[in-house]
Amino acid sequence: MATSPAATPAVGTADDTPDLAAFRAETRAWLQANCPPEMRQPMASEEDVCWGGRKFRPSSPAQKLWLDRMAARGWTVPTWPQAYGGAGLSSLQAKVLAQEMRALNCRSPLNSFGIWMLGPALLKFGTEAQKLEHLPPIARGEIRWCQGYSEPNAGSDLASLATKAEDMGDHFVVNGQKIWTSYADKADWIFCLVRTDTSNKHNGISFVLFDMASPGVRTQPILLISGASPFCETFFDNVRVEKRNLVGTLNKGWDVAKYLLGHEREMIGSIGDRAAARPLGLQAAAAIGLDAQGRLADPLLRAQIAEFEVDEAAFRLMMERAGDLARGKQAHPALPSMLKYYGAELNKRRWELMMGVFGADALEWESDRSRHGDRARTWLRTKANSIEGGTSEVQLNIISKRILELPGA
């Protein structure tokens, strides 16, 4: 180790081109002028996350202002074309924007399955009319989407799904049940995998969109071990879906689903990254104390935390490299599976250690002091990271088959 103290390295400005440097300066100035101070504080709870949608009630005026300003600039979806509510930024410019937002501790103005999952799929597979209808409301945070994938008997083996869409000429009629539908009870629209051909497993699935307010849609939240209900059972009873809401080709929805899952996996994989607020080791130092040598006064826990943080630092660099590889057209298409696998496992490790760090204080479930058991609930919530969006075991199967090309995988 060098003995001189290394501050967090300055954001990578050294190799900016003149154009990029100008964009960086402009971006920084705009963010400083437009990001409300409240939106530069670490989030205190789930309420501080902005999901948008018809049912959304902002937790503060600043939250709404920040969303509206960013949306007006196209920066909730910076790389999308301007016609669809984006800013048409290059991927390098978007990287600069992300770096500058991180440098100022700006919160994400909008979390959205529409942005992370449906948007990329519509941009690739949607018709012009579909893009114009659905993308701008996503960018503005007006419509909140949920994903209808898993079913009671189609989990890891998703392609065995049975929810049926019957062709009625000008429309489909959908009947069946989904499960683990994230925030279905809060969502406005759903993108949904349905069976349109029972004689063909993978080539009998279609990708459709419909309004959750349609007659025949019912949601039932599922109480989890964390005490929260982020997932629902979703029931469809003769739901009418217009033909124009079919995305891609009939019976070829699996291609759309696979493409979209790649984005979902990257998103879940990045959880370990986004959640990294204050280094775990420093939180531990504050909670447990240091010994005379300035080391955490719990040597075995210190060793585990340090090993975790080394892995976390390396994984963050891998996320950065994955972006650079993608920009250089060098990324393996199955790389998101690796990121999803590792990010999920890393986040579970973080929260096991977090519980160890805070000991009895992290066990309280209801007190105001513990913000209603925030730590314990988050710890329990992370256990789903390696299940949702394809289990860790499924990701390892995908790596084996598509990257390592092992036989019979």
Place this chain on the structure above:
Amino acid sequence: MALILTDDQAQLRDSARDFLSEQSPVSALRQLRDSHDADGFSRPLWARFAEMGYTGVLVPEAHGGLGLGHVEAGVVMDQIGHQLCASPLLASGIVATTALTLAGSTAQQAAWLPRLAAAQAIATLAIDEAGKHRPQQLATTARAEGAGWLLDGAKTLVLDGHVADLFIVAARVGEAGTGLFLVDAGAPGVAVERTVMVDAHNAARVRFQGVRLGADALLGTPETGAATLAATLDAGRCAAAAELLGLADEVFARTIDYIKQRKQFGKLIGEFQGLQHRAAVLYADLEISRAALLKAQQALDADIHTAGRAVAVAKARAGRTATTAVQEGVQMHGGMGMTDAFEIGFFMKRARVLQELWGDHHFHTDAFASHRGY
């Protein structure tokens, strides 16, 4: 800076791959070992290293080198790892060259750097004194005597010590100072004992007993010595990490090939999920460690004095990942992996040495935590 190789760097990697796989495959190391080669490396190959520019990769152009950076040096070390090529490149071309470039006087640089770049001399750092790497607990001392210095101490794990022309010796100066001293291998009071290592690479124990040095033997000053030493070690650690990941990638590729060919129970063993998932986890670890390595190399090039934390992450990850890779390599090759006739064991042995060199993953994980402030 993007965390991928530039076109030039990728070209250097490809040419190093072609050159080394042709000129120095693993069988060359076996040959050196079995013939009890007196040098422990091939001098003709070493001369070719100079022609290829490897020995001068970090030497400034003014002194006859290529004046490139640690990413380029790492790209070559990576390919050396693939072929387990034994050479003084790590000790001389990277570590000693870094120390001389960082802190050498004009005269010191002029005396040594052109010869190191041309492979006409070998220099090596003498730092460790016991089994574990503890660079901040030096027992070796240098006392001012007349206009010069008197050096006393004993060093171990001195890479290529028995073929070195120059030692760069880390010693305590006074109560708080650290000095790096240039010591001619032939100086009176220097005693070298070659200690061939488990991986058939060169190391030595070197004693310095009342070695008299001129005032011009000191590299930099006792005040800057600690910083120079730290930066020099970081360059070495990062290069060792590159060699580790190179050898780990090679073992992994060979192992994946093997489980696609070996049949048991009427199946290719690569069809068994018990192996598939372990291979997939290892793949993830290799890729993630590579990202950390590239970042550390870029950090060294940006500012070698503040790259410590990035290097600690890279060396810790590379040490752990390579250790897993060689163990899985031997296990998945089954009994064949245990035979000397098969090459996998050579990789395991080299990984053990590189893991230990200039701090194992415990050392660097601990350093990372201290750096973070806990």
